[in-house]
Amino acid sequence: MRRQADLLATLVNLAAPGRSQGSPYTPPPAGEVMALFTAELSGHHATALRAVPHAAAGLTDLAADFREVFTAPDLAASVELLNALIARCHALPYLTRDTGQPYHLHFHGAGDAVAALGGELATGLALVVDSLGEDRFGLCQAHACDRVYIDLTRNGSRRFCSTGCSSRAKTAAYRARRA
Template identity: 40%
Template sequence: MELAVLLVNVLAVGEAHGRDLEPPADGAARRAAVLDATARLERPPAGALTAADADHLAEVAAELRPVFGGGPDSVGSLNALLVRYGAVAHLSGEPPMLAFHQPGASLVEAWAADIGTALAMVIGVGQGVRLRSCEAEGCSLVFFDVTRNASRRFCGLSCQNRAKASAYRARRRS
């Protein structure tokens, strides 16, 4: 799930924390952004990422973006992604780990199938409301809501503080 949020936020979001954000425009910049972001993960995904892979991941991220926030076409596009990348459960590696991509799949195919399956599992168990998009004005970052009652509305404290300050100022004006 972490990888899904990371890829969408790095490659498919146009505004964050009240500022316009220009997603990386070419393969080399996308590759650098993905490598930088995955390096911060506790267990970064394995595999060599090329500029062409990064371009392909940008397409996958754009396709996954509507799933966060439950857009009307989210289930259909997620099902199409699962079919396109041949998501199938199998054990691989040492020690064996459960994966959802075809054995011998490329890095992009593996990430897309695994991410798509993770999102489908969340939606399939009735927790799709936890796949959220920030509600703050000027921010379209996505996140997975892990709060007890699925009540998180903002990607982080900065957006929450901006929204609350804006609401306070609006109340004071009226």
């Protein structure tokens, strides 16, 4: 679940224009988003993704669809979009055993590697909501940042995209108290 959550936030934050940690953010071209993202994947997943025709465009579209889950006006709307993504990617749970590892559950979508990834990431976020509770994902609350985060903390306290934004917000709050 942590792996899928990390990949999902990375993908959305790479591809979405907006503001990142206090500065304007313009995403690199789709090909570069794809190169940066596949660098985070294991070898065979990266190879499978690169083999898909128009994978870079597909990945950018997927990132935009996922971002809407984070920017929807309320949780019900987010969940509706997330369920639609799970259905569209035909995410199917199955047990698999990678070399030397115990059986564990995968949710690769059916279809090409982009759909497979979409199914895996969408189901991963659904599992976060199911197992950890509501209010577990959102947009960074720091000033001039709209990057997404997924909160896997035990007490559900995360509100920032990064430690950088967390310290910026703490400093701002401290200054506001002093003023």
